[in-house]
Amino acid sequence: MDLAFFSVQLLNGLQYGLLLFLIASGLTLIFGIMGIINLAHGAMYMIGAYLVYDLTFRLGSFWLAILAAIPVAIALGLIIERLFLDTLYKRDHLYQVLLTFGLILVLNEAQRIIWGGDVHSVPVPELFSGRIQLTDNLQYSHYRLFVMGVCLALAGVIYWVIRHTRLGIIIRAGAVNRDMVEGLGINVRTLFTLIFSVGVALTAFAGMIAAPLTSIAPGMGDSILITCFVVVVIGGIGSIKGAFWGAILIGMAETFGSVLIPSLASMVIYLIMAAVLLVKPRGLFA
Amino acid sequence: MLHTYPKRVVVIMLVLTAIVAIFPLWGPAVFGAQSDFMMEKMTLMLILALFAMSLDLLVGIVGLVSLGHALFFGLGAYTLALASPAFSPAAIWWMAPLVMLVAALAALVVGFLVIRTRGIFFIMTTLAFGQMLYYFVSTSRHTGGTDGVFIMFRPSVEVGGAVLLDLDNPLTFFYVCLAMVVVGYLFLRWLTRSFFGQVLDGIHDNEHRMEALGYATGHYKLVAFVISGVMASLAGMLAAMQYGFANPSQLGWHTSGEVLMMLILGGMGTVFGPILGAFAYEILQHTFEHLTTHWPILMGITIILAVLILPRGIAGLIIDPPSRASLAKSSPLRWLKPGRAAPASEAVKPAAPAPREG
Amino acid sequence: MKTTVKKTALASLIGAGLAIGGVVNASDDPVKLGLMLPYTGTYAALGEAITNGLELAIARHGDQLGGRSVEYVKLDSEANPSRAPQNMSRLVRGDNVDFVIGPVHSGVAMGMLRVAQQTGAITIIPNAGLGAATNELCMPNVFRTSFSMWQDSYPMGKVAYDRGHRRVVTITWDYAGGKEDIAGFEQAFTEEGGEILQQILVPFPSTEFQSYLAQIGSLRPDAVYTFFAGGGGVSFVRDYAASGLKDSIQLLGSGFLTDGNLAAIGEAGEGVLTTLHYAETLDTPQNRAFVEAYQAAYGDMPDTYAVQGYDTGMMLVQAMEAVGGDTSDQDRLITALSNIQLDSPRGPLAFSDSHHPIQNVYLREIRNGRHEVVGIAHENLEVPDEACNM
Numbered sequence A: 001m002d003l004a005f006f007s008v009q010l011l012n013g014l015q016y017g018l019l020l021f022l023i024a025s026g027l028t029l030i031f032g033i034m035g036i037i038n039l040a041h042g043a044m045y046m047i048g049a050y051l052v053y054d055l056t057f058r059l060g061s062f063w064l065a066i067l068a069a070i071p072v073a074i075a076l077g078l079i080i081e082r083l084f085l086d087t088l089y090k091r092d093h094l095y096q097v098l099l100t101f102g103l104i105l106v107l108n109e110a111q112r113i114i115w116g117g118d119v120h121s122v123p124v125p126e127l128f129s130g131r132i133q134l135t136d137n138l139q140y141s142h143y144r145l146f147v148m149g150v151c152l153a154l155a156g157v158i159y160w161v162i163r164h165t166r167l168g169i170i171i172r173a174g175a176v177n178r179d180m181v182e183g184l185g186i187n188v189r190t191l192f193t194l195i196f197s198v199g200v201a202l203t204a205f206a207g208m209i210a211a212p213l214t215s216i217a218p219g220m221g222d223s224i225l226i227t228c229f230v231v232v233v234i235g236g237i238g239s240i241k242g243a244f245w246g247a248i249l250i251g252m253a254e255t256f257g258s259v260l261i262p263s264l265a266s267m268v269i270y271l272i273m274a275a276v277l278l279v280k281p282r283g284l285f286a
Numbered sequence B: 001m002l003h004t005y006p007k008r009v010v011v012i013m014l015v016l017t018a019i020v021a022i023f024p025l026w027g028p029a030v031f032g033a034q035s036d037f038m039m040e041k042m043t044l045m046l047i048l049a050l051f052a053m054s055l056d057l058l059v060g061i062v063g064l065v066s067l068g069h070a071l072f073f074g075l076g077a078y079t080l081a082l083a084s085p086a087f088s089p090a091a092i093w094w095m096a097p098l099v100m101l102v103a104a105l106a107a108l109v110v111g112f113l114v115i116r117t118r119g120i121f122f123i124m125t126t127l128a129f130g131q132m133l134y135y136f137v138s139t140s141r142h143t144g145g146t147d148g149v150f151i152m153f154r155p156s157v158e159v160g161g162a163v164l165l166d167l168d169n170p171l172t173f174f175y176v177c178l179a180m181v182v183v184g185y186l187f188l189r190w191l192t193r194s195f196f197g198q199v200l201d202g203i204h205d206n207e208h209r210m211e212a213l214g215y216a217t218g219h220y221k222l223v224a225f226v227i228s229g230v231m232a233s234l235a236g237m238l239a240a241m242q243y244g245f246a247n248p249s250q251l252g253w254h255t256s257g258e259v260l261m262m263l264i265l266g267g268m269g270t271v272f273g274p275i276l277g278a279f280a281y282e283i284l285q286h287t288f289e290h291l292t293t294h295w296p297i298l299m300g301i302t303i304i305l306a307v308l309i310l311p312r313g314i315a316g317l318i319i320d321p322p323s324r325a326s327l328a329k330s331s332p333l334r335w336l337k338p339g340r341a342a343p344a345s346e347a348v349k350p351a352a353p354a355p356r357e358g
Numbered sequence C: 001m002k003t004t005v006k007k008t009a010l011a012s013l014i015g016a017g018l019a020i021g022g023v024v025n026a027s028d029d030p031v032k033l034g035l036m037l038p039y040t041g042t043y044a045a046l047g048e049a050i051t052n053g054l055e056l057a058i059a060r061h062g063d064q065l066g067g068r069s070v071e072y073v074k075l076d077s078e079a080n081p082s083r084a085p086q087n088m089s090r091l092v093r094g095d096n097v098d099f100v101i102g103p104v105h106s107g108v109a110m111g112m113l114r115v116a117q118q119t120g121a122i123t124i125i126p127n128a129g130l131g132a133a134t135n136e137l138c139m140p141n142v143f144r145t146s147f148s149m150w151q152d153s154y155p156m157g158k159v160a161y162d163r164g165h166r167r168v169v170t171i172t173w174d175y176a177g178g179k180e181d182i183a184g185f186e187q188a189f190t191e192e193g194g195e196i197l198q199q200i201l202v203p204f205p206s207t208e209f210q211s212y213l214a215q216i217g218s219l220r221p222d223a224v225y226t227f228f229a230g231g232g233g234v235s236f237v238r239d240y241a242a243s244g245l246k247d248s249i250q251l252l253g254s255g256f257l258t259d260g261n262l263a264a265i266g267e268a269g270e271g272v273l274t275t276l277h278y279a280e281t282l283d284t285p286q287n288r289a290f291v292e293a294y295q296a297a298y299g300d301m302p303d304t305y306a307v308q309g310y311d312t313g314m315m316l317v318q319a320m321e322a323v324g325g326d327t328s329d330q331d332r333l334i335t336a337l338s339n340i341q342l343d344s345p346r347g348p349l350a351f352s353d354s355h356h357p358i359q360n361v362y363l364r365e366i367r368n369g370r371h372e373v374v375g376i377a378h379e380n381l382e383v384p385d386e387a388c389n390m
Helices: A003-034 A041-059 A062-083 A093-115 A142-164 A166-176 A178-183 A188-213 A220-235 A240-260 A268-279 B007-021 B023-062 B070-083 B092-114 B119-139 B170-193 B195-205 B207-212 B217-243 B253-266 B273-291 B295-309 B313-319 B324-329 B332-336 B344-348 C002-018 C044-059 C081-094 C106-119 C149-162 C176-192 C210-219 C230-242 C262-269 C285-298 C304-322 C330-338
Strands: A131-133 A139-141 B157-159 B162-165 C031-037 C068-076 C099-101 C123-125 C142-144 C167-173 C195-202 C223-227 C250-254 C273-276 C342-344 C347-351 C357-367 C370-381
Touching: A003 A041, A003 A142, A003 A166, A003 A188, A003 A220, A003 A240, A003 C210, A041 A062, A041 A093, A041 A188, A041 A220, A062 A188, A093 A220, A093 B119, A093 B253, A093 B295, A131 A142, A139 A142, A142 A166, A142 A188, A142 A240, A166 A178, A166 A188, A178 A188, A220 A240, A220 A268, A220 B119, A240 A268, A240 C210, A268 B092, A268 B119, B007 B023, B007 B170, B007 B313, B023 B170, B023 B195, B023 B217, B023 B253, B023 B273, B023 C081, B070 B092, B070 B119, B070 B217, B070 B253, B092 B119, B092 B217, B119 B253, B170 B195, B170 B217, B195 B207, B195 B217, B207 B217, B217 C081, B217 C106, B253 B273, B253 B295, B253 B313, B273 B295, B273 B313, C031 C044, C031 C081, C044 C068, C044 C285, C044 C304, C068 C081, C081 C099, C081 C106, C106 C123, C106 C176, C123 C304, C149 C176, C149 C223, C149 C250, C149 C273, C149 C357, C149 C370, C167 C176, C167 C210, C176 C195, C176 C223, C195 C210, C210 C230, C230 C250, C230 C262, C262 C357, C273 C370, C285 C304, C304 C330, C304 C342
Parallel strands: C031 C068, C031 C099, C099 C123, C123 C142, C167 C195, C167 C223, C223 C250, C250 C273
Antiparallel strands: A131 A139, B157 B162, C273 C357, C342 C347, C347 C357, C357 C370
16 A cells, blocks of 8 residues: 555545544434434435435525525424424433334335435536546545535534533533433423434535435435444444544544455444444443 | 233233134135235244344343344344255254354353443444344355345254154144244243343343342343343244245344334333234234335334334233223323323333223 | 224234235136335335336236236335245235236345245246346246346456456445356456456445545556446446546446436446446337337336336236236246247347346447447347256
């Protein structure tokens, strides 16, 4: 592995990791604050991608499509939280697993009814359609760099909100001890609705900005779901910092694993997760 | 965990068992030419019932929610597939113990690692191990890969050359599966009432208290994990025997999710509930699939409603039937309003035995 | 009281599920076609295209098979192999269908074949390309109207060599179908004297290809041969173009890489060469008529899957004609099916002794968003079936 090749793979691992972080950040927020395991998280990613596909062709602009799709995602989160999750907070994880398992079935099938079973794609927006030359025969799309920038910026924003705002203090406190937050007279109902909607919107947004980089197909959320869980568990549930480093670790492991140990490529993330939990049963940053 | 059920539970289960057992007598009259297929379907439900029951030991009784139980189900199927000779039936005398041994070893290793984690981490680690085996089987060249593998012969039950049970006969196989479910049920009932079961129950209620009382709770959980895994592997072995086919998707997390669903639909922690749940789940899916190709929506809605309205499953209805007064109080809307959900403790596990109805 | 109600409800529930479809099988009853295809999930588009093609063929012949009306029993295969045997059994034993048509997915095919073997039900595979179905596991009652992975990829080996490529990287998903496909190409290419630099297996069903593209870039092959399908095919072709590799390294593939997905692939697909047993642009009267009829009926361009469904329908039409609509003599029906020769939209189609299509495989190049036929890569290609004895 020469230096150029190594650097390219480093870039690939970083970009994949950053996108993973964006998808997983919503999951870890919802986990940490609300104690809810949301198996339908991958479906939210899928819906984000489909929304932006649909709206790009309706509105004629990728950017307008994203602007229009975000409120839809927030509304979806709101509806799901109010209708279904409300009764589940105090119940065993088992019920959350099952309810959101049911939601996957409903959302996947709704996707098929609305958008059909065909594979779609969204063109890379004009603004970032250029490429930079990495090696003599390998180029890198400007849009991928843009996505990295967006993910980093959002990571920064989330970090800032959690570290330096009142909301962040509540969130941090909630991740440690939910009852205490309630005891402090904070309206947990509103907080939960807010967190869940933001979590769903973050994930759907990840689907939106990833849309031009991937193919939009039925079931696209299912494969990303488990990877996100691995990221969140490795990092430590509820920890944004953990999700960030977990995502980078998994991004790098998948990228380099596929080159260095191809025979274990499909298992490598699970091996890492098992190893981490053996050493630190509550994740790296819990 | 209930140690004594209202008498009607015993009566209902006995009646249902009898109805299933004499299916060959009434099946043809009710289903006509489809009777053979219905018996085959019922055989499958029995196998799933055994699978769901095995998970109940872990989820309902010890309180460990596993999202990787299909690992053992698939392991049973694949052990049978890989250990079967290519051109002759294997003897069940050594096939069943082999399956159990392999599953027990796997459960020991996996259990040793996952028992250390709790709650959500337990869910995730079991999921991870399930996925690891799933990918291993999918990509290994010895297992037939993603296409799966045929088992050309069913194991036979022979003594001194005489065939005692011909498992190729669907009727025989049906009764073998029924017997396995009955034995499995009696075993779990015995286990939960034993001293060992009492400790598990104590761990479910409050693990720290049990630790403080001097119980090595980890050991108890590990033993339960192994027993549960072994039972699941037997179900997997039967499933592979039924059609002579094993496939990696039997190991995937969707299978684990489905069996959890059967458990909750039937009512966990009751041992008999999962049996009802397996039947109910399969009948629902069977019906929905015939109604529309959009059946996953119906299935999804049913799952959601079951979680919201029937957290204690069908077994909950039998143990503690809703009285007329409580039915009047609980309009479906109540479940959609915030802040009035069922009390947590009641929902998570069946509380004290229900007052007997007069 | 309560239990009685419950039991009655239970019985009616089972009844409702099974009530559809009669029990008797007299010859004035409709012919029952059991369709075991994916109608949900990742492969739903394929299931729908096959169903469309099948129904179109039968509709064009008066909605009848051998003078009998037709009843379709559609069962979602879920593309879930572990449910395959019971679903197949449900069609054969529960719904008593005369023919089973399915599946799309090779793993599901394995499960179905097991029950086909046990029940002797006549099964026509309209897609699944696992080689074993018409080789090691061949059966008198199993036919295939589609392809095998080997059949579509083998011809590309010679094409690649003839075009001057000597060192090739192959890349596919680490699953049975992909590996069978790559093996066909590698066999032909190395027979010609070419060298496989590396075989890359991507975990299934990942569509994150960046690190593999970097790997290909550093290996500097003359060409890349690939098999991906559905969303994976779209992602790979687009990522390949976006990485700039397309400018210096020719992309070759199985036709499934791009079939049915040209719109989603867009410009990135221009110049990609694939081999397949069909192209929607084939300039024959049969294909023009088919494309026109399909567009009139469904408003879409047909793809390979639709043709496979259509030929399945045509096969049934002709075979049922030959036996005069009598499904009671199975041997006669099987003989009729084996002797079918079709003037298919894809070209002439006959069946080998192992019941696999003998057909042309075309070399296609994507130009202006269409699969233009460059030529016939292999005429009347028969697949190896030495392991088949029936």
